Amino acid sequence: MRTRAIPSTGEQLAVMGLGSSGTFSYASGQRDALRQVLEQFVAHGGEMVDTSPTYGNAETVIGELARDTDLRDELFMATKVHIRGRAEGKQQMATSAERLGHPIDLMQIHNFVDLETQWATLKARKAAGRYRYIGITHYLTRAFERLEQEMRDKALDFVQFNYSIMTPEAEQRLLPLAADRGIAVIVNRAFNDGRFFRAVKGQALPGYAKEIGIESWAQFALKYVLAEPAVNVVIPATSDPNHLIDNMGAGTGPLPDEAMRRRMRRTVAELA
Numbered sequence: 001m002r003t004r005a006i007p008s009t010g011e012q013l014a015v016m017g018l019g020s021s022g023t024f025s026y027a028s029g030q031r032d033a034l035r036q037v038l039e040q041f042v043a044h045g046g047e048m049v050d051t052s053p054t055y056g057n058a059e060t061v062i063g064e065l066a067r068d069t070d071l072r073d074e075l076f077m078a079t080k081v082h083i084r085g086r087a088e089g090k091q092q093m094a095t096s097a098e099r100l101g102h103p104i105d106l107m108q109i110h111n112f113v114d115l116e117t118q119w120a121t122l123k124a125r126k127a128a129g130r131y132r133y134i135g136i137t138h139y140l141t142r143a144f145e146r147l148e149q150e151m152r153d154k155a156l157d158f159v160q161f162n163y164s165i166m167t168p169e170a171e172q173r174l175l176p177l178a179a180d181r182g183i184a185v186i187v188n189r190a191f192n193d194g195r196f197f198r199a200v201k202g203q204a205l206p207g208y209a210k211e212i213g214i215e216s217w218a219q220f221a222l223k224y225v226l227a228e229p230a231v232n233v234v235i236p237a238t239s240d241p242n243h244l245i246d247n248m249g250a251g252t253g254p255l256p257d258e259a260m261r262r263r264m265r266r267t268v269a270e271l272a
Helices: 031-043 058-068 086-100 115-127 141-153 174-181 192-200 207-212 217-226 241-251 258-271
Strands: 003-005 012-014 048-050 076-081 104-110 131-137 158-162 184-188 231-234
Touching: 003 231, 012 231, 031 058, 031 241, 048 184, 058 086, 076 086, 076 115, 086 104, 086 115, 104 115, 104 158, 115 131, 131 184, 141 158, 141 174, 158 174, 174 184, 192 217, 192 258, 207 258, 217 231, 217 241, 217 258
Parallel strands: 048 076, 076 104, 104 131, 131 158, 158 184, 184 231
Antiparallel strands: 003 012
């Protein structure tokens, strides 16, 4: 599994992470399947699991499975605070830690909710050693202007935003800024909320994809994202062990150069 350094510390982190929005709950998948997802994620070199108290019971499920499989110490655990009020934020973060177990490697403020209040808490807790890293997240392109402002104004370890071959706007300003400011980037929505798969459904992979070992459309989309050097981790979510294994394949082998990325963009544009 390819790794990249977190700019603020130099710590190496696997480029393939695991998201949990809409997937990691007993309502959306069987316990055995989710257990296999987590086991295969670690077996294939994954580290970061990204979740949130707003993702149904995902924190509880992840925490239980991590303990049951004895994999908790293998995981880089990232979650979020998404509530107004200083006391309320502290309580939400405490509840997340109870569900997920210690340590919480990365605490993020989700979607700018009560940003300044929660940021003060995150800074203090990082200084006290309670969180190793702190950051902010969003999932919509329309938030990029605000993200850019916060990336300039705050000492972020991580920033998380949407980026894909179908929504490449982050290439214009956010990714260069992250590289310049030394901020690690987590990419969400790499499949554009399923729109990518709908566009390529029933289509054969282009022959040139085999040149860098791409075996599926999922790997095609993920390798495009990972070819951007400012990206540290991409976090596709799945409750299917086979999809997980396929996704993890994007973290190994060569990545497309810029010439191939142009071909990839043309291919997807023609299909979309």
